[in-house]
Amino acid sequence: MPERHEQDDQEREFDLRWAESAEHKEPSARARMLAARWKENPPGPVPFRGEPDYVARRQRRSGWISTAIVLGCVAGVIVLLGYVNFRGGY
Incomplete structure (x- = not known):
């Protein structure tokens, strides 16, 4: 029984090496979907980081409020607790 397990591991290792060494790699389903969508309706320009002033202000304010x-x-x-202790007369 251990021999079969070892053989499966070797076959799997071979398959992984074979797949990783492929010259042409097919894009993922999401990449294909986005490429098809963007071909018809390309996305507009997007800044590298979205509105850092608004995010920083909101985080600062919410931090103080929660504190x-x-x-x-x-x-x-x-x-x-002080009131309960005072009224208890201990």
Whole structure:
């Protein structure tokens, strides 16, 4: 039984080497689909990076908002625990 497994591995290795050494490689299905679509309707120019100012502003603002919310919740829990401890009379 181990011999068959070893033989399958060798055949698979041979197939992979044979496939990788092919001179002509067919494009993927997605590449063929996009090529056909773009032949009829080519895409417009697109910047290398999309609107970095908007993304940076949004990330900065959302970072501060989430930080303020977390700190507010922590402060609220501390105040609530202090109030419960104070009312408990321990």
